[in-house]
Amino acid sequence: MRYLTAIIFFALSFIATGHAQIVIGKPSLGFSQACASPSFNTYHTTFAFSPDTALEASNQFTIELSDATGDFSSASIIYTSTPGEVTTSPATLTFSLPNTTSGESYKLRIKSTAPVASSTASVAFAAYYKIQNTPFSINNLIETGSYCSGGSYLLTIDNPGDSMNDSPLKYPSLSFNWFRVTGLTSSEFVASGNTLAVNTPGVYFAETNYGTCTSDSFSNRVTVGELETGVTTFDIKSSIEIPYCASEGPTTLTAINGSAYQWYINGTEIPGATNQMYSTNLEGTYSVNVDLGNCSTSASIVLENTDFTASINVDETNIIEPDETLEVIVETTAINPEFVWYLNDTPITGASTDTFKASQKGNYKVEVKQTSGCVSIITFEFEVDKMVDLFPDVENIPNVISPNGDGENDTWVIPISYVSGTTSEVIIMSSQGEIVFKTDDYQNNWPQEPLELNGINPVYYYIITTANKEKKQGSITVIK
Template identity: 60%
Template sequence: MKNVTKISFVVLVLFLSLSQRGNAQIVIGKPSLGFTQACASPSFNTYNVTFSFSSDTALSGSNQFIIELSDDNGDFTNATTIYTSNAGAVTTSPATLSFAMPNTMSGEGYKIKIKSTAPAASSTPSNAFAAYYKIQDTPFTINNLIATGTFCAGGSYLLTIDSRVDENNDSPLQYPSLTYNWYKETSPTTSVFVAEGATLSVSEPGTYFVETNYGTCTSNSFSNRVTITQATSQSSFEINSSKGNPFCSSDGPTVLSAVNGNSYQWYKDGEAIEGATNQMFETEESGTYLVSVDLGECSTSASIDLDSTGFSSSIDANEVEMIDENETLEVTVTTDANNPEFEWYLNESLITSVTTSSYVISQTGNYKVVVNQTADCLSSTEHSFMVQNPFPDVAEIPNLISPDGDRENDTWVIPQQYVSGTNTQVTILNAQGKVVLQTDNYQNNWPENQIDFQDITPVYYYIIKPQNGSEKKGSITVIK
């Protein structure tokens, strides 16, 4: 009887022990985040969380720890599981787990919980944190990279994120899940929020830009600035050249872009370009380009002096230079050309002895210097000018001039005895008798302004009164 009682007691103890193990519980502490915000991206997406639990002896060998993620408001109703440990892999407290954020993260109020499966338990939520997956995090362009825009009084101007994806623009529009915030500058370093969306209709002048909405994680995903003005009678925007200005034509054409409008007409050197009626115009030629833009209620225009040489250069000589007998003139070219070479010409003949950027001139004539860029973009440009004696020794008073810009007979050049320094009064009158020039210091420089021919050949009259000598009178016929 005693043995039966003893056996029954041992069985009861074993049963109670197994029963207690089957009902064992653990307590999981509040997770401690290894970060303050999660700004994930394709190049970085690893985060740590540390938590404690007790008692570790209560864990089953099949237990798994799970990390659950709330929505961006901290609600776990539809929680997302972002990590699950292997069965029995975590047995020691405290424990640290590494995990990746989902690529749909976008908000400021996420939280996480730690759960166990055997036995089942759950921690309290972690502190809230901002989390964004920055699938695009490089600068991008708006307004075709045109730095200005114009709207009519009472109208508006539409700013848009450029959709093209190339080496110059990583458009965020290729990722449909992204959203955007537009801002207006209030100073060079401050701005105010204006609106959300992929476009912005602007009806107030100012400088605007847009950022991909990564909240407190926003860093490099932002656009160029665009300054918007209200249209006036003068040009109020800039033409953009896709390859800059100057650009290298040997690398292919550049694309000129105007502001948004209803219609367009492009011009080159004052002449309308047939068929050039789009917002963009492609060219590989140098020249002065102008575009006229119809904005609906008003119109505006802008121009650009486009240089296809791939470098810039300038010369310190005027179109016409004067030197006296036995006088010299030093002319210098300044350029940023890569490995430049220089060729100087007098009256279209190469001056073989001069290959530098400067030349000391001692005789009159028509000069030209050709600047050649001999590395990278192989190209050239030229500068031409004329060197004259201010008072050449002519025998007769001419009665015919042709101011057509060819540097031949462009001005009325009279004998030296009547020019500056002789105290001779020179008067020129038009056909109606109106005085157009009267001076006692004539520089052989009439006409200085363009003459309006009005479909006829103008005739002028001159009176030359020397200090000592007889008065001279006659006519001057101006031809094209």
């Protein structure tokens, strides 16, 4: 009998252990609403379970998040503990919200894996992930809009997608609410959506829909009114403050929304300028006609830039006498100008005024910089070459030349008594005795073609025979 009793007790103990269960209490929230963002996304929930001795070593607790209506049919698991991590009751778990969270009636529930159990749902709470939480622009920052009688004006959220405007349209999970201003600190909800068709005069703005969570994701305000025919009801928006610095790039002019556009400069139609925006870096009076459907409107803007003008008094190519200088003068309207002069891309020491005298052959450049207001630079380039005297009055026949293109001693220049017009015969031979040049009308122009200069400076020989048969002989060493 005692043996049978022991068997029955063991069996009952096995059955109880093999079917161990726990009860998980309703999770308690450590917050009333969850307004998460990229800079803050940490929340806590506390729950109790019993008995804690029923937990197996492999058990994991998970936190499930319902949809925005509290439905768990497609719940998201937002936290999973490691096996055996949580062993005592009550327990507090820390979690973060998905960046697509947006709604007023989310709920949480806690589940275990070993043994399998689930809590009841938590109380409902508002939860939003504020993925975009900075002001944004609508209507291209144009402060006004107009519609024809019986029509409407379309307000849209701008989406330039650049660092200057973190448009909420870059985040597909977001939705938007539109409001009409009713007082200094009050407004009324109008509609939801990415755009708003306005047919009632008023001041309008948009907010990203973060429900009861406060945020800084709101737009500028736009005043919309019904158009009176022929009355200008908007200002053209310039992307750059006027007066502007044209050298820094064009400005973009923007008109209000319409069905068709035509831009003009100084009263003349600009061919092809038929979009809402027009880019330019030219001064002038710009105007635009906007077709609103059943009526039209227009506006104008005067563009002025603070760039400067400059000019120099020389040509791109200049030839001077060997002992002559070229005086270069810069005239400019620059404010507090600075001048930097270059010869062959090397700054010329001491050259820092609006005047420079060029005496050397080469490629010159001057940079004129306006240092106040619209800081910019205008560069002028010019070349100076020296006139070559083909028949200088030299006393002796030279025995060295250096044909390197520097304008000095590039050709074999001999006394006037042996050159063109004297009928003197000039013969030049290589060191092997080969005649490489022969003429009776020498122009002081040998060598006419580039010579092959190897490691050793070659030596040539000349014979000059005058009209009365007198001869002059010698050598010519060609150096690099």
